[in-house]
Amino acid sequence: MSIVPSELKYVKTHEWIRDEGGGVVTVGITDHAQKLLGDLVFVELPEVGSQVQTESECAVVESVKAASDVYSPVTGEIVAVNTDLADAPETINEDPYESGWLFKVQLADPEEYERLMDADAYIQLCAAENE
Amino acid sequence: MEQRTALHAEHVALGARMVPFGGWDMPLHYGSQLDEHRAVRRAAGVFDVSHMLALDVRGAGARDFLRRVLANDVARLRTPGKALYSCMLTPDGGVVDDLIVYFLADDDFRVVVNAGTAPKDLDWMAAQARGADVTLTPRRDLAMLAVQGPAARGAVLPLLAGPLREAAAALAPFAAAPAGEWLVARTGYTGEDGVELALPNAEAPAFWRALLAAGVTPCGLGARDTLRLEAGMNLYGQDMDESVSPLESGLGWTVAFDPPDRDFVGRGALEALRVRGDLRRFVGLLLDDKGVLRAHQKVFAGDREIGEITSGGYAPTLDRSIAFARVAAGIGDRCTVAVRGRHLAARVVRPPFVRNGQALIGL
Numbered sequence: 001m002s003i004v005p006s007e008l009k010y011v012k013t014h015e016w017i018r019d020e021g022g023g024v025v026t027v028g029i030t031d032h033a034q035k036l037l038g039d040l041v042f043v044e045l046p047e048v049g050s051q052v053q054t055e056s057e058c059a060v061v062e063s064v065k066a067a068s069d070v071y072s073p074v075t076g077e078i079v080a081v082n083t084d085l086a087d088a089p090e091t092i093n094e095d096p097y098e099s100g101w102l103f104k105v106q107l108a109d110p111e112e113y114e115r116l117m118d119a120d121a122y123i124q125l126c127a128a129e130n131e
Numbered sequence: 132m133e134q135r136t137a138l139h140a141e142h143v144a145l146g147a148r149m150v151p152f153g154g155w156d157m158p159l160h161y162g163s164q165l166d167e168h169r170a171v172r173r174a175a176g177v178f179d180v181s182h183m184l185a186l187d188v189r190g191a192g193a194r195d196f197l198r199r200v201l202a203n204d205v206a207r208l209r210t211p212g213k214a215l216y217s218c219m220l221t222p223d224g225g226v227v228d229d230l231i232v233y234f235l236a237d238d239d240f241r242v243v244v245n246a247g248t249a250p251k252d253l254d255w256m257a258a259q260a261r262g263a264d265v266t267l268t269p270r271r272d273l274a275m276l277a278v279q280g281p282a283a284r285g286a287v288l289p290l291l292a293g294p295l296r297e298a299a300a301a302l303a304p305f306a307a308a309p310a311g312e313w314l315v316a317r318t319g320y321t322g323e324d325g326v327e328l329a330l331p332n333a334e335a336p337a338f339w340r341a342l343l344a345a346g347v348t349p350c351g352l353g354a355r356d357t358l359r360l361e362a363g364m365n366l367y368g369q370d371m372d373e374s375v376s377p378l379e380s381g382l383g384w385t386v387a388f389d390p391p392d393r394d395f396v397g398r399g400a401l402e403a404l405r406v407r408g409d410l411r412r413f414v415g416l417l418l419d420d421k422g423v424l425r426a427h428q429k430v431f432a433g434d435r436e437i438g439e440i441t442s443g444g445y446a447p448t449l450d451r452s453i454a455f456a457r458v459a460a461g462i463g464d465r466c467t468v469a470v471r472g473r474h475l476a477a478r479v480v481r482p483p484f485v486r487n488g489q490a491l492i493g494l
């Protein structure tokens with residue numbers, strides 16, 4: 001079973017979103033997603049200062065198996081990226097919700113976070129995918 | 132519905148991630164493909180390779196049949212038990228499949244072919260055998276295990292029955308020892324020492340469990356792929372197929388043109404290719420930049436596209452990405468590879484990248 005923290009928000013492309021206050025959110029990929037991908041060996045992150053759009057490709061995670069796009073779950077500006085992942089992409093497998101975070105976004109619309117899927121809805125989405 | 136090996140329930144019980152492969156439901160990994168890869172490089176791992184097909188080729192005409200249908204020459208096998216790697220070609224010189232053939236007796240050979248190509252191979256061989264004194268017997272009653280790594284033979288030998296244990300302990304590389312329905316061969320697909328075993332399906336689960344109890348790590352198809360890539364070994368369907376000759380797939384060394392009067396299938400086409408010259412080269416690539424090389428990415432010399440990657444991935448032993456590529460003859464010792472619109476720098480190297488746990492390529 002995959003871990004789905006109840007305090008986070010989610011999107012259907014298997015990214016999680018944490019509210020850091022001040023209109024900033026942290027984004028990563030879920031435990032379910034890292035298990036499907038397998039051992040991660042390379043991560044390509046967006047540039048700090050770049051603009052991202054909801055549902056647009058903004059990062060790539062590569063596992064031993066394949067390359068997968070990461071979609072921004074929100075619209076805004078990249079204000080930080082997890083540079084530790086360059087030398088330790090396996091951190092995403094080991095700790096997807098904390099030290100395996102990918103990037104932080106300053107929201108263009110602070111209300112956007114509230115409209116995202118909650119943990120219960122995401123659990124149902126994963127269950128439906130597994131059927 | 133995918134077919135299941137005799138060890139399917141073992142894989143599921145271990146929590147393997149199962150995937151369809153060549154018509155079979157097979158383990159991709161049992162948790163971490165990287166840990167499995169490292170277990171084989173440092174200690175021992177076991178792979179269920181029962182999806183591959185063992186095929187007995189018997190009869191007074193067996194040797195002549197194999198000398199005609201295989202591009203390598205079984206006449207090179209003089210001692211019973213010796214094995215040979217070979218391609219089986221189309222008349223046009225394309226690769227029908229790659230395989231291992233074991234010489235057991237003058238009228239008794241064992242061939243092991245890939246899973247996905249097995250039905251095609253059987254049809255092809257049956258057509259070629261028409262009129263010859265040869266019987267082809269698929270052995271789906273047998274399971275096959277590959278136990279690989281520096282500690283592999285030490286783990287396997289104590290589990291074998293007395294006489295087979297002694298014979299298996301004495302095996303030279305690329306030699307096999309039969310005992311009843313069992314066959315133990317000192318062969319593999321990882322670049323490490325180890326053995327491959329064929330044994331009756333009914334005995335396979337107990338033997339599998341005994342290997343695990345002896346500390347051998349169960350390994351899936353994922354680790355099998357990264358290990359063979361590091362070891363510089365081709366994968367059928369990716370690195371070669373019916374559209375390309377072994378001479379442009381890094382497999383020229385497996386084609387026996389001597390003696391000149393041996394008329395094997397595909398010989399004429401390969402000789403014409405050799406005369407024509409200007410063959411594409413099959414090379415190894417080592418990525419200097421960060422990133423991961425993958426099959427079908429394009430290879431460039433300056434602005435000029437010169438070829439394509441056939442297999443690529445992350446090499447755990449090197450902590451770098453490596454690949455095989457089929458490229459124009461004039462390639463130098465550097466190139467770039469287009470990855471998501473960017474050109475990443477790579478070095479052209481000669482596989483294998485890794486043997487017996489050691490990197491053979493300077494990083």
